[in-house]
Amino acid sequence: MARGQEESKIPVVLVSGFLGSGKTTLLNHLLRNNRGIRIGVVVNDFGSINIDSMMVAGQVDSMVSLGNGCLCCAVDVSDMDSMFDVLASSSSQLDVIVVEASGLAEPRNLIRLVLGSGNPRITYGGLVGLVDSVEFDSIRSKHPEIDSHLRLADLVVLNKSDLLEPEELGAVESRVRRVVDEVPILITSHGQVDAELLFEVPERADDPTEARQLTLDELLYEDDDHARHLHSRYTTFSFESAEPMDPRRLVDMLENPAGDVYRIKGLVYFGIDGYEGKFVLNTVGRHIRLQPDIWKDGEQRVTRIVSIGTELDEELIEIRLLDCVRRPGDPTDESAMLPVHRYST
Numbered sequence: 119m120a121r122g123q124e125e126s127k128i129p130v131v132l133v134s135g136f137l138g139s140g141k142t143t144l145l146n147h148l149l150r151n152n153r154g155i156r157i158g159v160v161v162n163d164f165g166s167i168n169i170d171s172m173m174v175a176g177q178v179d180s181m182v183s184l185g186n187g188c189l190c191c192a193v194d195v196s197d198m199d200s201m202f203d204v205l206a207s208s209s210s211q212l213d214v215i216v217v218e219a220s221g222l223a224e225p226r227n228l229i230r231l232v233l234g235s236g237n238p239r240i241t242y243g244g245l246v247g248l249v250d251s252v253e254f255d256s257i258r259s260k261h262p263e264i265d266s267h268l269r270l271a272d273l274v275v276l277n278k279s280d281l282l283e284p285e286e287l288g289a290v291e292s293r294v295r296r297v298v299d300e301v302p303i304l305i306t307s308h309g310q311v312d313a314e315l316l317f318e319v320p321e322r323a324d325d326p327t328e329a330r331q332l333t334l335d336e337l338l339y340e341d342d343d344h345a346r347h348l349h350s351r352y353t354t355f356s357f358e359s360a361e362p363m364d365p366r367r368l369v370d371m372l373e374n375p376a377g378d379v380y381r382i383k384g385l386v387y388f389g390i391d392g393y394e395g396k397f398v399l400n401t402v403g404r405h406i407r408l409q410p411d412i413w414k415d416g417e418q419r420v421t422r423i424v425s426i427g428t429e430l431d432e433e434l435i436e437i438r439l440l441d442c443v444r445r446p447g448d449p450t451d452e453s454a455m456l457p458v459h460r461y462s463t
């Protein structure tokens with residue numbers, strides 16, 4: 119364990135990966151299967167509605183009631199250091215802090231923040247780079263900078279292996295291997311990574327000193343090419359409606375999203391007889407999921423949807439989403455839910 123080096127220090131492990139690669143899924147898995155490790159969580163989301171933290175918070179709530187010391191904080195990058203102060207306070211007694219980077223974050227900047235933290239109890243615990251094995255090639259062709267992000271990782275997690283045939287998966291793994299060279303690659307599905315594996319600092323197989331490429335000085339003085347900064351190319355659009363949504367029009371919109379939307383996530387309220395619960399919405403590229411869930415006590419019945427993409431036509435997206443709001447005369451019986459069932463199992 120990284121802690122072994124200095125008993126009082128808490129390793130901060132960064133989890134990065136492009137939009138939709140499975141960071142929240144991995145985090146939820148870790149929190150559910152923490153093996154008694156006390157995990158503090160920082161969610162650094164991008165977008166005005168912090169859906170990731172809502173999802174993770176759902177897990178953390180239940181864990182807190184079990185008394186295992188999980189914390190969850192949604193923060194902006196600039197708040198990270200004060201977050202570390204709170205998390206590392208002696209009362210929290212955490213074993214590790216996991217930071218879920220926004221899908222658009224530059225991992226180098228996050229590493230800088232951790233290495234530059236003024237908190238004496240914090241130590242950099244390594245970077246986990248998630249890869250969506252299905253989308254790897256197409257993301258890379260649009261964002262060649264992904265290669266350098268992955269090379270910073272201590273462990274590359276090749277996720278969504280369940281969606282590929284073994285042969286295809288092997289081919290993707292070889293391509294990732296060519297990019298990351300000696301960085302260990304772990305093949306998983308649904309972010310099922312053993313907590314104990316992540317909370318060690320993996321040594322590079324060939325040269326343990328290579329990790330020193332990430333010294334503070336080098337990170338601070340290396341000039342980022344901001345023209346290629348992912349944030350500058352991606353925008354988010356947040357939508358909220360207290361009125362229920364029409365399932366058929368919403369599914370149609372998801373199947374044919376407006377403009378260059380890469381990822382849609384959120385919570386949907388249909389309010390159909392027998393389907394009064396919430397639906398957790400996740401689309402990655404053409405992959406759509408609408409998973410039924412229950413509202414927590416006191417949770418507002420609203421639909422919240424965040425669209426993420428390049429050069430979003432916000433006006434058009436809003437028109438399309440407003441068109442999905444239920445109108446008088448729309449069916450409200452069980453059959454109205456049929457289009458949703460295609461994506462809810």
Ligand SMILES: Nc1nc2c(ncn2[C@@H]2O[C@H](COP(=O)(O)OP(=O)(O)OP(=O)(O)O)[C@@H](O)[C@H]2O)c(=O)[nH]1
Pocket residue numbers: 135136137138139140141142143144170220221222277278279280281306307308309381383400401402407
């Ligand atoms: N089939 C399959 N689906 C997965 C796997 N991992 C994650 N997913 C699904 O992929 C979608 C995106 O996963 P998230 O965990 O939200 O991804 P993320 O990286 O946190 O996404 P951003 O916050 O947008 O960057 C969700 O619908 C997940 O259920 C996997 O291994 N296999």
